[in-house]
Amino acid sequence: MGKNAISRVSAKSESPVFEITPEGKFTTLYNFCSQQNCDDGTEPYAGPVQATNGNFHGPIRFGGTYGDGTIYSLAVGLGPFVETVPVSGNVGTAIIILGNNLIGATNVTFNGSAAKFKIVSSSEITATVPSGATTGNVEVKTPARTLISNMNFRVSSHFEAPY
Secondary structure (H helix, E strand, O other): OOOOEEEEOOOOOOOEEEEEOOOOOEEEEEEOOOOHHHOOOEEEOOOOEEOOOOOEEEEEEEEOOOOEOEEEEEOOOOOOOEEEEOOEEOOOOEEEEEOOOOOOOOEEEEOOEEOOEEEEEOOEEEEEOOOOOOOEOEEEEOOOOEEEEOOOEEEOOOOOOOO
């Protein structure tokens, strides 16, 4: 799906989650209220959010087991990634890296520059922006795969000129 837009429509109870490609191709990914008694919910009321496992999640106003709404999860084949908090910082800045299955990570890099890091949990690593780091992807190498950040980490300078 890459740079395609994922969204939802709530004009009727069978509101779909859909994809629109940059070329304008529309594809329905899921129609709500497709299960008996609308157990999967109706009327999504916020846009989907992508979790670091690659799946999308969002709230549904009505439906679910007790009819009070639910949270949906939709897998569309996108792989897992890591996310940094914050998304920018100077060399020496401590950051948090969020992801899934991070236990056993062996390497963290900022656009190719190796960083010192500590595994906090299966979903969190703390790292320090290394000397020589430049703006680009953050990568975490685990025993299973290399996870790449969902957006570039911006390395800022202590001496940026004001505008």
